[in-house]
Amino acid sequence: MPLRVSSVLALGLLVTSHGVGQRFEDVSAAAGIDFVHAASKSPQKYLVEAMGSGVALLDFDDDGLLDIYCINGADLAAEGGPSKTDPRYWNRLYRNLGEWRFEDVTEQSRVAGRGFGMGVAAADYDNDGDTDIFVTNLGPDILYRNDGDGIFQDVSHEAGIEGVGWSSGAAFVDYDADGLLDLFVAKYLDWDLGNNRPCGSFLPERRSYCHPRLFGPAAYRLYRNLGEGRFVDVSVDTGIAAHPGKGLGVALGDFDADGWVDIFVANDSYPQQLFRNLEGKGFEDVGVLAGVAYDAEGQTYAGMGVAWEDVDGGGHSGILVNALGRQGYWLYRDAGDDFEAVSNMTGIAALSGLRSGWGMGLADFDNDGWRDLFVAQGHVMDDIAASDPALSDREPFLIARNLFGRFFDVAGRAGEVFERRFAGRGAAFGDLDWDGLIDIVVNVNDGPAVLLKNTTQNAGSYLTVRLEGSRSARDAIGAKVTVRTSADSQQAALVGSAGSYLSSGPHDLHFGLGQTQAAEVIVRWPDGRVQSVAEPTGPLLLIRETSIRQ
Numbered sequence: 001m002p003l004r005v006s007s008v009l010a011l012g013l014l015v016t017s018h019g020v021g022q023r024f025e026d027v028s029a030a031a032g033i034d035f036v037h038a039a040s041k042s043p044q045k046y047l048v049e050a051m052g053s054g055v056a057l058l059d060f061d062d063d064g065l066l067d068i069y070c071i072n073g074a075d076l077a078a079e080g081g082p083s084k085t086d087p088r089y090w091n092r093l094y095r096n097l098g099e100w101r102f103e104d105v106t107e108q109s110r111v112a113g114r115g116f117g118m119g120v121a122a123a124d125y126d127n128d129g130d131t132d133i134f135v136t137n138l139g140p141d142i143l144y145r146n147d148g149d150g151i152f153q154d155v156s157h158e159a160g161i162e163g164v165g166w167s168s169g170a171a172f173v174d175y176d177a178d179g180l181l182d183l184f185v186a187k188y189l190d191w192d193l194g195n196n197r198p199c200g201s202f203l204p205e206r207r208s209y210c211h212p213r214l215f216g217p218a219a220y221r222l223y224r225n226l227g228e229g230r231f232v233d234v235s236v237d238t239g240i241a242a243h244p245g246k247g248l249g250v251a252l253g254d255f256d257a258d259g260w261v262d263i264f265v266a267n268d269s270y271p272q273q274l275f276r277n278l279e280g281k282g283f284e285d286v287g288v289l290a291g292v293a294y295d296a297e298g299q300t301y302a303g304m305g306v307a308w309e310d311v312d313g314g315g316h317s318g319i320l321v322n323a324l325g326r327q328g329y330w331l332y333r334d335a336g337d338d339f340e341a342v343s344n345m346t347g348i349a350a351l352s353g354l355r356s357g358w359g360m361g362l363a364d365f366d367n368d369g370w371r372d373l374f375v376a377q378g379h380v381m382d383d384i385a386a387s388d389p390a391l392s393d394r395e396p397f398l399i400a401r402n403l404f405g406r407f408f409d410v411a412g413r414a415g416e417v418f419e420r421r422f423a424g425r426g427a428a429f430g431d432l433d434w435d436g437l438i439d440i441v442v443n444v445n446d447g448p449a450v451l452l453k454n455t456t457q458n459a460g461s462y463l464t465v466r467l468e469g470s471r472s473a474r475d476a477i478g479a480k481v482t483v484r485t486s487a488d489s490q491q492a493a494l495v496g497s498a499g500s501y502l503s504s505g506p507h508d509l510h511f512g513l514g515q516t517q518a519a520e521v522i523v524r525w526p527d528g529r530v531q532s533v534a535e536p537t538g539p540l541l542l543i544r545e546t547s548i549r550q
Contacts, residue, residue, distance in 0.1 A: 052425025054502030186247030322357025359427025376424025
């Protein structure tokens with residue numbers, strides 16, 4: 001990996017220099033975010049209690065401001081199965097009113113949910129200009145169609161989305177490049193409330209959550225969008241069903257640069273999976289061949305969250321997967337024909353040895369042109385300290401600054417919130433107040449959500465790129481954007497709908513530019529057509545798809 005070591009040494013003092021570096025403020029209470037995740041914990045130690053849920057940032061009312069949708073658990077003791085009858089278990093939708101004020105609009109928007117909520121994906125699947133929502137559950141999944149008037153309709157049955165079992169991560173993706181967003185749904189385990197076996201001590205008061213190795217993998221689902229609100233299950237036809245897993249986080253990318261969107265699934269104590277898109281006809285799991293299935297010693301690990309981004313500023317993508325304490329987080333850099341594990345040389349290994357990660361993002365928090373790292377953390381076992389005192393089910397958030405490809409922990413000076421401990425789970429990233437700085441929202445297992453306002457000073461310039469498809473899906477998921485600067489360097493990013501841990505972020509692409517300006521923006525649309533914009537002006541660039549092939 002080209003780390004430009006001399007530059008790293010020359011600028012290493014920036015980590016501790018005054019006035020430089022990321023800072024965040026917890027504004028949850030002041031902003032009106034009063035969501036509290038309810039895991040419905042019980043003496044039976046149902047495994048789902050420990051997993052937590054995701055969160056989405058989306059502009060559901062198309063007013064230009066990102067809203068927040070938090071996924072919640074359910075009452076596991078309810079007769080007939082997991083229930084959300086009690087409002088304490090509702091998923092919650094918060095409308096962004098501007099100026100860091102939010103309003104709970106869950107009831108009128110009809111998105112309280114059902115079942116034990118796990119993950120969320122948000123995108124405009126019907127190309128009508130309104131962002132729709134898909135929620136994964138322990139139990140039937142939900143597809144909400146946005147009617148454009150602030151109200152959502154549960155159209156799961158009529159759309160052909162009949163999710164069963166334990167769904168986890170999900171992503172809207174136009175895998176066949178027909179201009180309609182399809183839906184990929186990962187499954188976690190072959191587990192339900194009825195086969196929850198006793199683990200740990202057989203004394204009721206000392207029972208522990210079972211390890212996922214005790215349960216079999218589950219087959220994933222891929223739904224092809226037929227248009228007019230209908231989907232068909234093509235899991236078998238595309239080969240997806242032939243590769244079951246223990247999937248959690250899902251991310252999109254194009255590792256072989258063939259223009260077809262590939263899918264990565266983070267697996268818990270099971271080989272990680274990289275599904276190569278066979279030109280829209282199907283998928284093959286190339287995780288082992290590509291070098292991303294195992295750690296450096298050929299062992300499986302507890303893959304939870306995932307981020308697939310350009311990490312070295314050279315347009316080369318990297319896949320970062322976090323795990324539980326004593327396993328480390330694993331960064332795989334795209335080396336052309338395959339990937340190479342670079343956790344040690346990038347500082348990721350040193351940062352993560354005793355940490356347990358979930359929601360995660362690689363984003364440029366200070367706009368210096370390098371994507372930094374945030375991880376919501378906490379061990380899955382609430383009694384882990386009894387067997388390993390060095391680990392904890394509640395941990396501080398991790399914030400690490402990226403200096404020319406190496407990551408440095410800056411949590412000690414990033415704000416008071418980084419001194420507190422959480423059972424962090426889902427995390428989503430976006431600019432909530434249009435100040436050019438990426439903010440963060442975190443869902444905490446069995447605890448209050450955390451809204452982090454980015455208050456970084458002396459940040460660099462930036463460019464936000466928004467795509468609008470015409471031949472492609474309106475959200476342009478799968479399009480690749482390359483930003484070249486006058487300094488003869490470039491960054492690249494793929495428009496996606498997934499990442500982190502069971503969470504969903506906005507489709508706008510944010511590029512920190514440091515002290516430079518964008519000289520050219522190049523878009524490769526999902527069908528291979530290319531558009532470019534020279535010397536864009538202003539911090540927001542809207543590019544609408546044309547029929548011109550360059």
